[in-house]
Amino acid sequence: MRPIFDSHLDLAWNALSFNRDLTLSVEEIRAREEGLGDEPGRGRNTLTFVELRKAMTPVCVATVLARSGPRQQRKEVSKRSDLDFSSQTIAYAAAQGQLAYYRLMEKLGHVRMIRMARELKSHWDAWLKDQHKTPLGFILSMEGADPIVSVDQLREWWDAGLRAIGLAHYGVGQYAHGTATDGPLSEAGVKLLKEMEKLGMIYDVTHSSDISMAQCWMCLGEACWRRITIVEAWCRGIDSLRMSRSRS
Numbered sequence: 001m002r003p004i005f006d007s008h009l010d011l012a013w014n015a016l017s018f019n020r021d022l023t024l025s026v027e028e029i030r031a032r033e034e035g036l037g038d039e040p041g042r043g044r045n046t047l048t049f050v051e052l053r054k055a056m057t058p059v060c061v062a063t064v065l066a067r068s069g070p071r072q073q074r075k076e077v078s079k080r081s082d083l084d085f086s087s088q089t090i091a092y093a094a095a096q097g098q099l100a101y102y103r104l105m106e107k108l109g110h111v112r113m114i115r116m117a118r119e120l121k122s123h124w125d126a127w128l129k130d131q132h133k134t135p136l137g138f139i140l141s142m143e144g145a146d147p148i149v150s151v152d153q154l155r156e157w158w159d160a161g162l163r164a165i166g167l168a169h170y171g172v173g174q175y176a177h178g179t180a181t182d183g184p185l186s187e188a189g190v191k192l193l194k195e196m197e198k199l200g201m202i203y204d205v206t207h208s209s210d211i212s213m214a215q216c217w218m219c220l221g222e223a224c225w226r227r228i229t230i231v232e233a234w235c236r237g238i239d240s241l242r243m244s245r246s247r248s
């Protein structure tokens with residue numbers, strides 16, 4: 001079995017908002033959720049720390065996520081899993097709660113935060129040497145930047161270990177337009193992007209609208225263009241590999 005690098009897992013959201021103890025097995029959680037009807041996915045969860053170990057996943061990108069966009073629609077029902085908060089300060093606190101979960105899991109030996117490239121290499125090697133005792137490595141990412149209440153606060157998040165940010169999630173965020181919308185970065189979004197570049201933070205474009213993403217390429221410097229070219233070449237490589245496989 002080959003080791004897997006999983007590039008996106010909402011682990012803390014699963015724990016805090018779906019009340020899932022990720023130190024248990026999938027079967028145990030499914031049994032606990034039997035009969036619960038608050039979410040369509042109840043009793044059908046797919047992973048925990050235990051399963052990630054079985055699946056040979058030394059490292060994943062783990063998220064914090066909370067939204068507080070400027071165009072929120074009133075909801076009839078408020079659910080524990082809701083991601084929309086009525087102010088950025090509350091979204092900040094929700095994301096900090098998720099971070100607190102990762103921190104405690106790290107203290108208890110289930111996960112290990114990876115902050116630097118050299119830590120990634122040493123963790124990967126340690127995990128391959130002793131996968132039963134080495135914790136799950138994770139790189140912290142924020143899905144939608146609304147919990148960053150101002151550009152000045154970015155450094156605090158960096159110091160807490162945050163290494164990647166998607167400026168928007170679903171809908172219109174404070175910094176950019178996200179999935180199912182289209183529009184530019186806000187003024188604060190351009191500023192945040194420039195500060196991210198200074199710190200060396202990764203910009204995750206997954207949920208960015210086409211216009212926000214195009215504007216991001218225009219804002220960032222030459223280093224970013226080089227990285228995009230590499231990613232593009234890599235994607236084309238995957239594509240041609242797929243083509244040759246489908247032909248064979």
Ligand SMILES: [Zn+2]
Nearest residue numbers: 009010063143
């Ligand atoms: Zn996610």
